[in-house]
Amino acid sequence: MTFTIGNFLLLGSVLLFVSIFASKTGFRFGVPALLLFLLTGMIFGSDGIGVHFSDFQQMQFIGVMALGVILFSGGADTKISDIRPVVAEGIILSTLGVVLTALITGLFIFAIAPLFMPKTILLSLSGCFLLATVMSSTDSASVFSILRSKNLYLSQNARPLLELESGSNDPMAYMLMIMLLNIIKLSSLSIGVMLWMLVIQFALGLIFGYILGRIAVFIMNHINLDYSALYSILLLAFVFFIFSFTSLMKGNGFLAVYIAGLVVGNCKMMYKKSIITFFDGLAWLFQIIMFLAMGLLVNPSELLGVAPIATVIGIFMIVAARPIAVFLCLKPFKDISTNVKWFVSWVGLRGAVPIIFATYPYVAGVPGAKEIFNIVFFITIISLIVQGSTVPYAAKVLGILGEPTPHKDFSVELPEDIAVTSELIVTPKVLDFGSKIKEFPWPPETLVMMLKREDSFFIPNPETEVIEGDKLLLISAKEEEMQEVYKNFGIDNYLIYKN
Numbered sequence: 001m002t003f004t005i006g007n008f009l010l011l012g013s014v015l016l017f018v019s020i021f022a023s024k025t026g027f028r029f030g031v032p033a034l035l036l037f038l039l040t041g042m043i044f045g046s047d048g049i050g051v052h053f054s055d056f057q058q059m060q061f062i063g064v065m066a067l068g069v070i071l072f073s074g075g076a077d078t079k080i081s082d083i084r085p086v087v088a089e090g091i092i093l094s095t096l097g098v099v100l101t102a103l104i105t106g107l108f109i110f111a112i113a114p115l116f117m118p119k120t121i122l123l124s125l126s127g128c129f130l131l132a133t134v135m136s137s138t139d140s141a142s143v144f145s146i147l148r149s150k151n152l153y154l155s156q157n158a159r160p161l162l163e164l165e166s167g168s169n170d171p172m173a174y175m176l177m178i179m180l181l182n183i184i185k186l187s188s189l190s191i192g193v194m195l196w197m198l199v200i201q202f203a204l205g206l207i208f209g210y211i212l213g214r215i216a217v218f219i220m221n222h223i224n225l226d227y228s229a230l231y232s233i234l235l236l237a238f239v240f241f242i243f244s245f246t247s248l249m250k251g252n253g254f255l256a257v258y259i260a261g262l263v264v265g266n267c268k269m270m271y272k273k274s275i276i277t278f279f280d281g282l283a284w285l286f287q288i289i290m291f292l293a294m295g296l297l298v299n300p301s302e303l304l305g306v307a308p309i310a311t312v313i314g315i316f317m318i319v320a321a322r323p324i325a326v327f328l329c330l331k332p333f334k335d336i337s338t339n340v341k342w343f344v345s346w347v348g349l350r351g352a353v354p355i356i357f358a359t360y361p362y363v364a365g366v367p368g369a370k371e372i373f374n375i376v377f378f379i380t381i382i383s384l385i386v387q388g389s390t391v392p393y394a395a396k397v398l399g400i401l402g403e404p405t406p407h408k409d410f411s412v413e414l415p416e417d418i419a420v421t422s423e424l425i426v427t428p429k430v431l432d433f434g435s436k437i438k439e440f441p442w443p444p445e446t447l448v449m450m451l452k453r454e455d456s457f458f459i460p461n462p463e464t465e466v467i468e469g470d471k472l473l474l475i476s477a478k479e480e481e482m483q484e485v486y487k488n489f490g491i492d493n494y495l496i497y498k499n
Helices: 005-028 033-044 056-076 080-116 125-134 140-149 158-168 170-186 191-222 229-248 253-265 272-297 300-330 338-346 352-357 359-363 369-386 388-397 479-489
Strands: 420-425 446-453 456-458 471-476 496-498
Touching: 005 033, 005 272, 033 140, 033 272, 033 369, 033 388, 056 140, 056 158, 056 229, 056 253, 056 272, 056 352, 056 359, 080 125, 080 158, 080 170, 080 300, 125 170, 125 352, 125 359, 125 369, 140 158, 140 272, 140 352, 140 388, 158 253, 158 338, 170 191, 170 253, 170 352, 170 359, 191 229, 191 253, 229 253, 229 272, 272 352, 300 338, 300 369, 338 388, 352 359, 352 369, 359 369, 369 388, 420 479, 446 479, 471 479, 479 496
Parallel strands: none
Antiparallel strands: 420 471, 420 496, 446 456, 446 471
C-alpha cells in the first residue's frame, strides 16, 4: 500500500474503529481492552493484513509521549487523601519491589536460558538482568485502564496502593535498565556512579514535578484565556514541557509528570472538570495508539521461537517473582492483610511500559535485542490474558471486592468548594418516607436539582412524585449534610462529588 495522506488517515480511522468495537465486545467477556488493541495491531501488521511498521525509534517516541499523558492523567485522577494512608507501602513497592523483582527474575532467567536458547545474549548475567529489568515494573497503563474501566470497588486501600505503585515505579525500572545498558556497552560502571544517577533521577523528578505542577496551576488560574477550550491545550503543553525539561536536567520525566498530575488534580483550577475529562479521553486515545503501534511492530511468526522460554519466564514472574517481592516489601506493614498482599501480587501487570523499555536495547544496538523485545512482548500477552482478565475474580475470591460505586449519570460543573453533589437512587427504603420529594427528610441546605427516570431528565418540584429506580441529583452546601441524607435513608454505598 502506498501511504498517501488519505490512505494513512483511512487506515488510522479503521484501526481505531476496529479497536473500539473489539474492546466493547471483549468487555462483556472480561477481556482487557488493551489486549484487544494489541491483537488488532498484530492482525493488521506485516504477518497479517500487511501493514508494515518496523521503526523501533518511532515506537519509542510514540510510547514515551503516550506514557507521559497516561501518567499525568492517572496522577490527576488520584486523590492525595486516598493514597496518603499507603504512601510508605507504595514507595517501597515502586523502588525496592522493582529491584527485588528484577533480581529474582534475572537469576531465574540465567538458570534456564541455556536450556532454551543456547546462542543468545541471555547466556550472560548482564543480559539476563537486562531482560528482567525491562519487565520489572508494574505497568501503569494496564493498571489504570483495568481498575477504572471495570469500576472495581476494592476494600483495604488496595486500589490506591496499586495505582500509586504503578504510577511511580517506572523511574526505578528505567534507571536500572539504563545502568545495565551502560554496563553491557561500556563493560563496567562504578556502583557509586550508578547510585548517584539513581538519586539524581528521583530527586529531580520529584522536585521538578512538584514545582512545575504548581506553576502550571498558577498560570492556569491567572492567564484568563478568551476560549475555555484552550485551557486543556495549555495544560497538555505543560505536560510535554515538564517531561522534556526534567529529562534535559537529568531527572526522571516519568516521575515528574506523575507528580505534576497529582498536584494539578488536587488543586483548585479553572475549568477543572472539563480539563480532567479531556485528559481522560486523551489518555485512552494514546493507549489505543500505543498498543496498536506495538502490535504492528511485532512479527507474530517471530514469537514462536521465543514462546517456550517466554512462557516459563512469564509464569515464574506471576507465581513466584512478583509474590516474593510484594510479601518481602510489605512484611513490615502489619495492617495490610495477607489477602491484599496476594491481590497486589496478582495485579503485577506487564503491558506498554516493558514493551517500550524493550525498544531501548534495540535502538542502542545491543546484540540479541530483538530476542529481548519478542520475549517481553510475549510475556505481556500472557500477563494481560492470565492476570488482566481475572482481576475482578481475584478480588472476589480474596474477599476484597465490595459493591461497585454508583454510575454517574449527571454532568454538572460548579465553582470549586461552594457545594457538593451526589446522585441518590430511589429504593424501597427511600419510599418508606413517602412518594413526594417534599416528604423526604432533607437537611436545610440540601436541594434536589434534577431527576432522571429511565432515559428522561427533568427538573422536579416539591410536589413531584418519584418511583423506585428514579435517580435524583442532589446539591448541598456541606459534605456533612449530604452524608446526613444517606444516613437518614439507611444507605451505606454512595458517592459524594466535591466540586
